[in-house]
Amino acid sequence: MRRTSGLLAVLAAALLTLPTGPPATAAETPAPTAVAALPDEPDDDFVEQCQNDPESNSEQGRVWDRTTWCQHTTSYGEIIVNGQTSRADITYTALAYADQADRKVRIFFQVDDFDTNYGVINSFTDMRISVGCQALCDVSGNDDSDKDNMLLTWRDFTGFVSWDITSQDDGVGAERIARHRWNFSGQLVTSYGQATVPGVGLDHHIRCDSAGTVPGYGGWTAKACINDDVLPYITYSKSGPAAGVAQHIETALNRPADTYPNRGTPKTIPGKYTGNPDDPGLHRIAVGSPEYVANRAEQRRIRDRSAPYNGPDDLPVKPPADVQADEFPFASTREGLGAKDAQGNLLGNGSVAWVDSAQNIAGGNQLKDFYKRDRILMGDHDEFYVNIVP
Amino acid sequence: MTHPRSTEAEVVIDEGRLTVEDLAGGWAVAAGPSAGAPWLLTADDIVILVSASDALLQYPAVRVEAWDRAPAADEGWTNTGEAVLRLSGGTVGILPFGGGEVAGEPLVVGPPGRYAVRAHRTGGEQVDALLRDDPEAVPHGVERFLLQFWPVAG
Structure with missing residues (x-):
């Protein structure tokens, strides 16, 4: 039996992924907004924008600006039994909001749809999703029951599940700058107990700082994080x-x-x-x-x-x-x-x-x-x- | 109130401007000129004061006052303008326009809410005259600004 998990089966990415796409147009330049608290749910308009954006349909997703990242794409998991491949293609939307007032990033995930080929993987197959973070950061939300559901339940649940990444107040220089990598990992487990190899998605990079606590950054929030996979x-x-x-x-x-x-x-x-x-x-x-x-x-x-x-x-x-x-x-x-x-x-x-x-x-x-x-x-x-x- | 709460400092002019900002927020692109006083640009949480001088490097003296009600008119200034804005935090700081360190002490204007602000400016011509005599001079405290906040309904 060969087992792979594309959901996540894309091998861990290069340490740094810097999009080299064309410059944004003026219309894409985000208008300034007030410093907002992290949302409990993603903004509906932003979700729709993300789901219709070709650049977000990729393994690395798209950093829209230094505050927001999103991805709307399809990945897969498969198990080969006796030469026959059973596979699920899962379309999902994921978003990350960097906190403008704390060393925190909130990640949202939702399954939009899935398709199976009627092998051992089916609607009742269990899918577990978790978020990992490396280097002086912690993740909360991995142990919540909403991260482990049947594919059917994932799809029929219309809301988003979420995780919070917290950056320790430590790092380089007076600004206490810390760079972290986070990623999704996932696994499918059939009702017969067969499991795909846990797949790990591409790394995404965030940077957190406490610059507002040191001289020279007057009027800034004390702490904040940004999405770092983009050239400012x-x-x-x-x-x-x-x-x-x-x-x-x-x-x-x-x-x-x-x-x-x-x-x-x-x-x-x-x-x-x-x-x-x-x-x-x-x-x-x-x-x-x-x-x-x-x-x-x-x-x-x-x-x-x-x-x-x-x-x-x-x-x-x-x-x-x-x-x-x-x-x-x-x-x-x-x-x-x-x-x-x-x-x-x-x-x-x-x-x-x-x-x-x-x-x-x-x-x-x-x-x-x-x-x-x-x-x-x-x-x-x-x-x-x-x-x-x- | 006879004696308002106040803070004052000299701050470097940057891009011909300086700001007094609510330390909780404020975006410069949202700021528009006040009627009759194009040198006074305001938006919620931010006041931008434009120098009357052409000097690229000078340190005006800025005083910010917090009043309980509209103060009496203050004579002796070359320019005066007024505007109304909302302060989302209520504590303001004097800052170089391009960002940097808060000059002097932050001032608690009052609770978050709507405030009138009256701005005064003088001394820009003296800065230019001084620089005509000595182009390398860096004037300190020659141009002066006074900003007076008081709460208004709404």
């Missing part, structure tokens, strides 16, 4: 309220030699979202830190055409319109205008452009909210990118 990026739309900022950044990322200062000089401006984690991104620094002050000082020299930025290839004088000098990379990043090499020489991989004041303000507002919503930590903890869309 901020989306600016060329037709949105920060259109001028989007245009400026697009030029800086795609045609850096066309930017001021030193227009015409080759530059390599980092931060373009491609989905490739090896591409150079941006790293947040504290507003008011020495690096930040250096970024602003350089921006001022460029804006005011102070030496050495007073040549014909430097930023023209301010036009009469209501504009502001917009900088990229952002002054709140290590890669800003004041960035230097190991010898202390300015890298010069930046751009300043005159941008409509209202649009510049809107762009700054988006960046502020992105840092907070996506919980962008400072230093090397969170390399992030910029995605420009029409």
Whole structure:
């Protein structure tokens, strides 16, 4: 008898799965919402969105944003007896909500449907589902009776079962950053006592921190978790309220030699979202830190055409319109205008452009909210990118 | 109330702005300008104060006061604006716009609820004049803001 369990029979995944799909469109960028408590039940609209989303129909599911993950897919379990395969295909929906105010993640699971081929596996076959978590984390809910039911019962029960992953308040640095892996595992047991090999699903990654308890993260919740299987990026739309900022950044990322200062000089401006984690991104620094002050000082020299930025290839004088000098990379990043090499020489991989004041303000507002919503930590903890869309 | 509860601090200007936020929440993109005072942007849980100066690096002095009722008009400010917002926690902090450390002590404005806020601004022109004389200067406390909260019905 050969026994496998696809539900879960997909072998444990690579330690890190970083989706490399195309950047989200502006419409997919989540609107900011108030910090909410973990829900007792998943949001109906989100469940429907997930169930109709092709990207969620995959072994790894889809990280929608750093707060939410979901999966709607079909997996299987089978047992081969005397050369005959008995199999169940199980379609399920699973969601994970990262807590924005605690070191916790809540996972939901529901069987939407199943199909059997009438062998030893049938509607009365028992299915057990559990959640595992590795590295300084605990799972509650595995011992609840609702995780062990006949396939028929799983399907006819219209609600979701849930687990809570709790991250211990410990980890790296002052922010006490901890990264955890969690996964589903499942097993089918027939009414004759035949069991599939327990299958373990792909690993999903979460990160929890207590950044709000340390200086530098004022206004943040003390603790939180995020879904970590995704590269964080901020989306600016060329037709949105920060259109001028989007245009400026697009030029800086795609045609850096066309930017001021030193227009015409080759530059390599980092931060373009491609989905490739090896591409150079941006790293947040504290507003008011020495690096930040250096970024602003350089921006001022460029804006005011102070030496050495007073040549014909430097930023023209301010036009009469209501504009502001917009900088990229952002002054709140290590890669800003004041960035230097190991010898202390300015890298010069930046751009300043005159941008409509209202649009510049809107762009700054988006960046502020992105840092907070996506919980962008400072230093090397969170390399992030910029995605420009029409 | 003769003497309101208050907090004050100097805070670095970032993107030409600073914020006074309810420490329980607040989203900048939701903030819109107040009527007659485009430099005062508010939404629930957040007040964004825009500097009158072009300085990219300066440290305005900010004072925040919590009153039981509308305070008397305070003369001597270049600009004044008012708005109404909801505070979901009731404790606010003075922050650099891009986030960072709360400057000074957080201030308990009152219980969660609806509040009027009156904002005053002055000194931006003096910052610009100072920088014209010394472009490398980093002004501290030259531009000043006063924010006064009091509860309103609703």
